[in-house]
Amino acid sequence: MIDYLKIAWRNLSRNYIRSLIAILAIGIVVAIVVFSRGTIVGFGDNSYNMYIDYQFGHARLINDDYEHRQSLLSLDYTIDGLEEADLNGMIMEIERLEEVEYILPRIQFGAVYSGDNLIRMAGIGIDSEREMFHGVIERDLIIGRLPEADNEIVIGSGLINELGYDYGDRITFMYSDVYQSLQGRTFEVVGISETGFSEIDDNLFYLPLNTTQNMLGLENQVTELMVFTDSRANSYSLKNELDLLISERDTRDIYSVIHWEEGNPMLEILLEFDNFWALIYAGFILMGSVVVISTLKMIIRERRGEIGMMSALGLNNKDIMKIFIFEGSFMGILGSLSGVTIGGFLTYYLSIHGLHVKAYADTVAGTGMLIDSAFYPIHSLENLIISFLFGGVIVTIACLYPAWKASRLDPVDALKVDA
Amino acid sequence: MNKINKLFKVIIIGLMVFLTGQILINPLIAVSLSGTEIMELVDENQFLESARMESKMEINDGRRVSEKEMVTYIKNDGEDTKANVEFINPRDRGARYLLLDNELWMYFPDAEDLVRISGHMLEQGMMGSDFSYQDALESEKLTDLYNFELIEEDILNNRPVYIIEGVAKDGEEVTYYKRIFFVDMERFVVLKEEMYAREGRLLKLRTVEEVEEIEDDRWIPTRMVMEDKIRQGTETIYDIREIDLSYNISEELFELESLQ
Numbered sequence: 001m002i003d004y005l006k007i008a009w010r011n012l013s014r015n016y017i018r019s020l021i022a023i024l025a026i027g028i029v030v031a032i033v034v035f036s037r038g039t040i041v042g043f044g045d046n047s048y049n050m051y052i053d054y055q056f057g058h059a060r061l062i063n064d065d066y067e068h069r070q071s072l073l074s075l076d077y078t079i080d081g082l083e084e085a086d087l088n089g090m091i092m093e094i095e096r097l098e099e100v101e102y103i104l105p106r107i108q109f110g111a112v113y114s115g116d117n118l119i120r121m122a123g124i125g126i127d128s129e130r131e132m133f134h135g136v137i138e139r140d141l142i143i144g145r146l147p148e149a150d151n152e153i154v155i156g157s158g159l160i161n162e163l164g165y166d167y168g169d170r171i172t173f174m175y176s177d178v179y180q181s182l183q184g185r186t187f188e189v190v191g192i193s194e195t196g197f198s199e200i201d202d203n204l205f206y207l208p209l210n211t212t213q214n215m216l217g218l219e220n221q222v223t224e225l226m227v228f229t230d231s232r233a234n235s236y237s238l239k240n241e242l243d244l245l246i247s248e249r250d251t252r253d254i255y256s257v258i259h260w261e262e263g264n265p266m267l268e269i270l271l272e273f274d275n276f277w278a279l280i281y282a283g284f285i286l287m288g289s290v291v292v293i294s295t296l297k298m299i300i301r302e303r304r305g306e307i308g309m310m311s312a313l314g315l316n317n318k319d320i321m322k323i324f325i326f327e328g329s330f331m332g333i334l335g336s337l338s339g340v341t342i343g344g345f346l347t348y349y350l351s352i353h354g355l356h357v358k359a360y361a362d363t364v365a366g367t368g369m370l371i372d373s374a375f376y377p378i379h380s381l382e383n384l385i386i387s388f389l390f391g392g393v394i395v396t397i398a399c400l401y402p403a404w405k406a407s408r409l410d411p412v413d414a415l416k417v418d419a
Numbered sequence: 420m421n422k423i424n425k426l427f428k429v430i431i432i433g434l435m436v437f438l439t440g441q442i443l444i445n446p447l448i449a450v451s452l453s454g455t456e457i458m459e460l461v462d463e464n465q466f467l468e469s470a471r472m473e474s475k476m477e478i479n480d481g482r483r484v485s486e487k488e489m490v491t492y493i494k495n496d497g498e499d500t501k502a503n504v505e506f507i508n509p510r511d512r513g514a515r516y517l518l519l520d521n522e523l524w525m526y527f528p529d530a531e532d533l534v535r536i537s538g539h540m541l542e543q544g545m546m547g548s549d550f551s552y553q554d555a556l557e558s559e560k561l562t563d564l565y566n567f568e569l570i571e572e573d574i575l576n577n578r579p580v581y582i583i584e585g586v587a588k589d590g591e592e593v594t595y596y597k598r599i600f601f602v603d604m605e606r607f608v609v610l611k612e613e614m615y616a617r618e619g620r621l622l623k624l625r626t627v628e629e630v631e632e633i634e635d636d637r638w639i640p641t642r643m644v645m646e647d648k649i650r651q652g653t654e655t656i657y658d659i660r661e662i663d664l665s666y667n668i669s670e671e672l673f674e675l676e677s678l679q
Contacts, residue, residue: 215529
């Protein structure tokens with residue numbers, strides 16, 4: 001076996017240029033795979049965390065009828081408790097569940113600003129104390145603090161720019177309460193947030209939950225409970241626990257528990273693509289393997305006499321096949337090594353400096369999809385190992401056919417041709 | 420026999436005198452009117468130079484019924500309409516609207532600034548009702564905005580009506596491209612109205628349930644139901660409870676400063 005490996009290794013150097021081209025081809029496609037995997041995983045992770053942090057939690061508890069009307073920001077379908085327990089009692093009960101880390105009660109509603117133009121937006125009533133624990137809105141503040149008193153708001157950076165106001169200003173918005181009464185109210189901007197997601201920055205403002213409940217006529221009600229567990233991996237256990245709770249409390253017909261993966265059709269598409277990417281990576285490497293296969297076929301044609309000689313000297317078909325498989329595998333391994341090196345460096349660099357796609361994020365913002373204007377590919381050893389194995393294994397498998405063809409050559413015919 | 424003949428003659432002459440008198444008194448019966456002329460009479464009938472109204476809106480959005488009560492002051496000099504609406508039901512108490520120079524201003528007790536409403540917002544349902552702000556504030560004469568054509572005469576709720584089609588005049592910005600009016604032949608008040616989009620889709624249906632004679636031979640609708648056909652299962656009943664045409668309305672009511 002060692003001898004065959006040595007022969008295969010030595011054969012690589014018999015035509016440097018040809019071997020180098022084959023190795024380079026594999027190297028480029030493996031580098032693309034490393035970079036693509038890092039980017040896709042980074043993009044996915046970024047998006048998934050964004051959806052979880054800002055919109056769904058790991059699971060979201062809503063009124064059953066709210067699900068199809070939430071795009072209208074309906075106030076008619078709310079959460080107001082479990083049987084005899086009011087909203088606070090319900091939250092305490094959910095917090096006692098094993099998988100639950102914390103809960104964010106929220107109310108979403110529509111608002112407008114009427115100036116020279118009519119500007120539509122969404123307000124979100126938040127419990128500032130709980131949001132501080134969650135940390136996301138506070139982290140995104142570029143100035144100021146979370147709203148605490150009655151008429152204080154934190155507003156998205158894009159939205160406040162569009163309105164032409166600034167930190168500390170007072171702004172009057174209009175909104176309809178649950179009784180369809182058009183109301184107006186003046187708020188003080190105590191903070192400006194910037195997430196990098198134009199869908200959020202250009203459309204949202206946050207205000208205290210108590211104020212929201214009071215002004216909308218939704219005392220002791222919220223439109224959603226975002227429930228968090230310790231990790232994405234446990235999110236299905238969390239959903240099951242919540243499902244069980246609402247079933248036990250006879251509120252199955254009233255409330256729904258939505259797992260974060262089911263929260264948005266665009267997100268579901270993104271998740272389905274996760275499985276699809278593996279096929280695309282395999283396709284890439286197969287493309288690179290074509291070069292290796294062609295190279296091997298060329299080598300076999302050139303070495304027909306040599307193959308015939310080896311057969312005549314007593315090497316059986318398997319041994320000949322092994323030599324060519326090893327030669328192809330060396331190309332695959334060397335190519336994959338160079339690929340993970342190049343791709344690894346590129347991914348590492350961008351994982352620090354980020355990929356800036358603001359124009360793309362702005363374009364898709366209208367679809368309701370959360371896309372960050374800059375995202376960071378994930379550089380990981382796992383990615384390098386998987387990509388390396390992917391390259392090595394696929395190229396080796398691709399070499400089986402030309403190697404097998406070489407092993408089937410008739411030694412007499414092979415020697416004749418050479419002569 | 421002679422007595423019977425005399426009686427018969429008296430009846431015939433009496434009938435002739437009555438009919439001649441009716442024709443002389445009400446030339447409209449004798450002269451056939453065009454669609455535009457009928458709508459001019461409707462415009463005149465509905466024109467309020469000055470009025471104070473107390474009214475109520477009952478909004479049924481298919482899930483919840485809410486009531487709005489309001490006091491409205493209107494002044495119209497024939498060209499511009501000024502209106503001040505104050506909501507007096509508990510939930511909206513203190514909110515006031517002012518229509519001035521074709522602009523709508525709003526005051527809310529919780530807001531520090533007056534809010535000016537314009538553009539698409541005017542097409543929204545007023546207070547969530549099936550009446551848009553534009554429906555409620557329409558003050559221009561219909562005959563200035565639409566070309567009218569008398570389609571046919573018919574009976575609606577035991578009342579003879581003209582059915583008149585109005586199509587927006589070129590260059591006029593109107594909310595509804597086409598409107599069909601069912602006009603009471605004797606009282607010149609619209610008993611039913613269908614409002615259509617340019618492509619022919621029915622957008623709204625207004626049905627008048629009650630009309631009231633506010634002056635001699637002058638009738639206005641006092642209870643009507645509006646259905647927004649784009650929304651589903653909704654309707655708004657607008658009920659004028661009291662109307663006073665002789666109320667002395669202060670000009671201050673139509674000043675922006677007095678709104679706050």
